[in-house]
Amino acid sequence: xxxxxxxxxxxxxxxxxxxxxxxxxxxxxxxxxxxxxxxxxxxxxxxxxxxxxxxxxxxxxxxxxxxxxxxxxxxxxxxxxxxxxxxxxxxxxxxxxxxxxxxxxxxxxxxxxxxxxxxxxxxxxxxxxxxxxxxxxxxxxxxxxxxxxxxxxxxxxxxxxxxxxxxxxxxxxxxxxxxxxxxxxxxxxxxxxxxxxxxxxxxxxxxxxxxxxxxxxxxxxxxxxxxxxxxxxxxxxxxxxxxxxxxxxxxxxxxxxxxxxxxxxxxxxxxxxxxxxxxxxxxxxxxxxxxxxxxxxxxxxxxxxxxxxxxxxxxxxxxxxxxxxxxxxxxxxxxxxxxxxxxxxxxxxxxxxxxxxxxxxxxxxxxxxxxxxxxxxxxxxxxxxxxxxxxxxxxxxxxxxxxxxxxxxxxxxxxxxxxxxxxxxxxxxxxxxxxxxxxxxxxxxxxxxxxxxxxxxxxxxxxxxxxxxxxxxxxxxxxxxxxxx
Numbered sequence: 001x002x003x004x005x006x007x008x009x010x011x012x013x014x015x016x017x018x019x020x021x022x023x024x025x026x027x028x029x030x031x032x033x034x035x036x037x038x039x040x041x042x043x044x045x046x047x048x049x050x051x052x053x054x055x056x057x058x059x060x061x062x063x064x065x066x067x068x069x070x071x072x073x074x075x076x077x078x079x080x081x082x083x084x085x086x087x088x089x090x091x092x093x094x095x096x097x098x099x100x101x102x103x104x105x106x107x108x109x110x111x112x113x114x115x116x117x118x119x120x121x122x123x124x125x126x127x128x129x130x131x132x133x134x135x136x137x138x139x140x141x142x143x144x145x146x147x148x149x150x151x152x153x154x155x156x157x158x159x160x161x162x163x164x165x166x167x168x169x170x171x172x173x174x175x176x177x178x179x180x181x182x183x184x185x186x187x188x189x190x191x192x193x194x195x196x197x198x199x200x201x202x203x204x205x206x207x208x209x210x211x212x213x214x215x216x217x218x219x220x221x222x223x224x225x226x227x228x229x230x231x232x233x234x235x236x237x238x239x240x241x242x243x244x245x246x247x248x249x250x251x252x253x254x255x256x257x258x259x260x261x262x263x264x265x266x267x268x269x270x271x272x273x274x275x276x277x278x279x280x281x282x283x284x285x286x287x288x289x290x291x292x293x294x295x296x297x298x299x300x301x302x303x304x305x306x307x308x309x310x311x312x313x314x315x316x317x318x319x320x321x322x323x324x325x326x327x328x329x330x331x332x333x334x335x336x337x338x339x340x341x342x343x344x345x346x347x348x349x350x351x352x353x354x355x356x357x358x359x360x361x362x363x364x365x366x367x368x369x370x371x372x373x374x375x376x377x378x379x380x381x382x383x384x385x386x387x388x389x390x391x392x393x394x395x396x397x398x399x400x401x402x403x404x405x406x407x408x409x410x411x412x413x414x415x416x417x418x419x420x421x422x423x424x425x426x427x428x429x430x431x432x433x434x435x436x437x438x439x440x441x442x443x444x445x446x447x448x449x450x451x452x453x454x455x456x457x458x459x460x461x462x463x464x465x466x467x468x469x470x471x472x473x474x475x476x477x478x479x480x481x482x483x484x485x
Contacts, residue, residue: 006044043072057104152180154450157466259365299405309349
C-alpha cells in the first residue's frame, strides 16, 4: 500500500456537513465530499492487511484496497476505472449505502475504520467533474432484445450491462420518471435527482430505451398507475428474447389495529414520494404535510429516518419515532466483526431533531371526525424471541400524523402472477443466484433480480444482482458472456 504506517498516523476523517439549523430549511444535499488531500489521508489509512475483508463485506465486491491506494497516490482516473469495474453507480452507493464494507474493515476490530464510503464518494464526484464518465456503447450490436420491468438500481444496472454487451434494451417504468425508489423513495437531501438524470443520459447514449408510464401486468387491469399504459405480460414475453423482472419490494407492512382507517395514518412511502414530486416541480400534489403537526413514525429503519428528516423540513411541531425492538447497544467497536453488527445508529435526520423510543407496540389509533388525534401504545419486553406487553405500561400520545415505516413484505403480487412465475415462501420471485440458470424464473426466458427476487434490501445489493442477472441473460442469449459477474 502507499503508506504502510498510515493507519497509525492518521485518524478517520468525516465528510463536512451543513449545520442542521440551516439544512432543514431546504431539500438539497448537505454533505460535501472529501477534498483531494483529505481523501489521500483516508486512502493512506488502508492497512495492507493481507485479507481484504472489506471486499467481502461489500455486496458488489468493490476492489477497495486498490482504489484506496490509487487515491493515496492521487491517480484519480485509474481509481474511477477500478471503482466502475464493479459498481455501475458509485454516486448512489457513495451517498446512501450504509457501508457494510467499513464494518468489515480490519481496522474496525479496535479502531475507527477507513472512510471507504467517503473515498468512493470523492472518486465518483471528481470523475464527473473531470468528464471521465462517458458513454461506453458496444463495438457491435446483436439482434437480441431484452425487456426490463422496473427502473430502480437493479433494473438500471442490468440495462447498462446488457446494452454494453450489444443487446437492444427497453426499460419499462410504471411511474412518470425513471429511477424507481431512487427517484421517489429516497429524499433529495440524501440523493439529488440530477445524479440520476445524468446517468440516464449516459445509458441512453449507450442504447438503452426508456418507456415511462408503462405498467406491465395482466390484461386488462384497469387504469394502471395513474395515466400509465398497461401492457400485457404475455405480449412482452412474446415480443422480446428475454425479460427481466426488476421491480421493487413495494408492498408495505401494514399495522392492522383499531383506528387504522382514520385520516392521518399513512404509509411512509406515500408521504416521501409526494415530497419528492414537489421538489421535482410537479403541480397538483396531494396536500399531505407535517407542518405544525405532532408526527409519530412507527418503524426505526432508514425509511423511518427519511420520514424524520422530511417532517423536520416541513416544520413539524414534534417528531417521535417508535421501534418495536429493544434499543441496540451504543458500541464504539464492531463486536461481530467482520459481520454487520446490531448497534445503535443515529442518522443525520435524527440529529436534526427527533425523540426516539424502543420496545414500544402501538395498540390502536384514536380520533374524532374521522381524523387521527392520538395513539395508544404499550411497553413490551422480549422473552425467548416472543413479544410480551408489560402490565400497566399502556400510554397515550398526541398524533396528528402517523407514518407507517415498518418495512416491505414482498413485491406487488399481481406483477408476478401476470407472468406466472413461481414464488418463494415470502412471495418473492423464485430464482437461484448460482450455477446454471441463475436468476432465471420458472418461466422460460423470464429472469428476475433485486428486491423482486431477494426481498427488501439495499441499493448496493440491487446493483450487484442487476449486474449478475445481466451476465446470466447475456449467456442465455448468446451461449457465452464476457460481462463481469
